[in-house]
Each structure stands twice: as structure tokens, then as C-alpha cells.
Amino acid sequence: MPSAPAPELQPEALRSSLHGRGQRLTPQRQRVLALFERIGEGTHLSAEEVHQRLLRAEERVSLATVYRTLRLLSSMDLLRELELPEGGRRFELAAGDHHRDHHHLVCVRCGLTEEFESQAVLQAGQQAAEHHGFRLLECVLNVRALCRSCAAAEAT
Ligand SMILES: [Zn+2]
Ligand SMILES: [Zn+2]
Numbered sequence: 484m485p486s487a488p489a490p491e492l493q494p495e496a497l498r499s500s501l502h503g504r505g506q507r508l509t510p511q512r513q514r515v516l517a518l519f520e521r522i523g524e525g526t527h528l529s530a531e532e533v534h535q536r537l538l539r540a541e542e543r544v545s546l547a548t549v550y551r552t553l554r555l556l557s558s559m560d561l562l563r564e565l566e567l568p569e570g571g572r573r574f575e576l577a578a579g580d581h582h583r584d585h586h587h588l589v590c591v592r593c594g595l596t597e598e599f600e601s602q603a604v605l606q607a608g609q610q611a612a613e614h615h616g617f618r619l620l621e622c623v624l625n626v627r628a629l630c631r632s633c634a635a636a637e638a639t
Pocket of ligand 1: 575585586587
């Protein structure tokens with residue numbers, strides 16, 4: 484039996500955020516957020532990549548607007564901004580209710596980002612926080628690295 488096509492849903496994160504805070508998002512902001520919800524958790528996009536995807540979907544939007552929108556969605560905790568060691572920025576869906584601490588392997592050349600989870604890192608953060616009397620909120624490790632293809636390109 485063919486499954487019904489997915490309707491254009493209001494993203495889950497958006498619904499709960501609007502619900503919780505009574506804030507409103509313009510259709511354009513909703514579309515940016517919907518883009519992240521479609522690709523799912525664990526994907527990290529730069530503003531340029533978001534811009535390109537929107538253009539492919541025939542959205543007329545400037546890169547500057549995309550930047551502003553990403554900033555705003557981050558400030559609303561709908562997206563999480565990931566600062567890369569080389570000054571770049573990527574954005575990912577904030578995990579919301581099913582929040583999990585995860586870490587990032589970041590290629591310093593092309594910005595490719597892979598996630599990993601580590602109990603050991605979490606424990607280290609917890610212990611350090613306890614030791615200094617801090618309450619742990621988030622424990623994230625960003626690892627600078629070279630991805631396979633960039634490492635190969637450097638070797639030649
Ligand atoms: Zn991530
Ligand atoms: Zn790379």
C-alpha cells in the first residue's frame with residue numbers, strides 16, 4: 484500500500500517553541516527550519532550550504548538574509564551554532580527534548596563535520612564540573628582534524 488505523501492508540516496521544534504514562548508516566525512524562517520528538520524539531526528550546514536539548498540528549492544533569498552535567519556533561529560534555541568576552529572560556522576538542529584551531548588570531528592580544510600558520542604568525554608566534563616563546584620549544562624568536544632579526502636590532497 485503506498486504511503487500518503489508527507490504533508491508540509493510545521494516542524495516539530497518550531498511548534499513546541501511557538502507553543503512554549505509565543506514567538507512568531509516568518510514563512511522564510513519556517514522554511515529554513517524545515518530544511519534542517521528534513522535533513523535531520525546530525526547534519527551540520529554552513530550558511531552558504533543552506534543558501535544553496537534554498538536556491539535549489541526556488542527560494543529567492545539572499546545570503547545575508549540566510550545568515551540573519553540562522554542567527555535568529557540559534558538565539559531561539561531551535562538551531563545550534565557550531566563554531567569551527569578556522570572561523571567558519573555551521574548550524575545544526577538543536578536536539579530539543581531528546582537532547583544528547585555529542586561531539587564533533589571537524590575537518591579544518593573543508594569543514595566536513597562528523598558527530599560522535601563519548602561517555603568518557605561526558606564523564607570528564609562532569610567530574611571537572613563537580614570538582615570546581617559547577618553545574619554541568621553541556622559538554623561538547625570539537626576535534627580539529629583533516630578528513631580523508633583533504634588528508635589525501637595534502638599528501639600529494
Ligand atoms: Zn552536531
Ligand atoms: Zn576535509
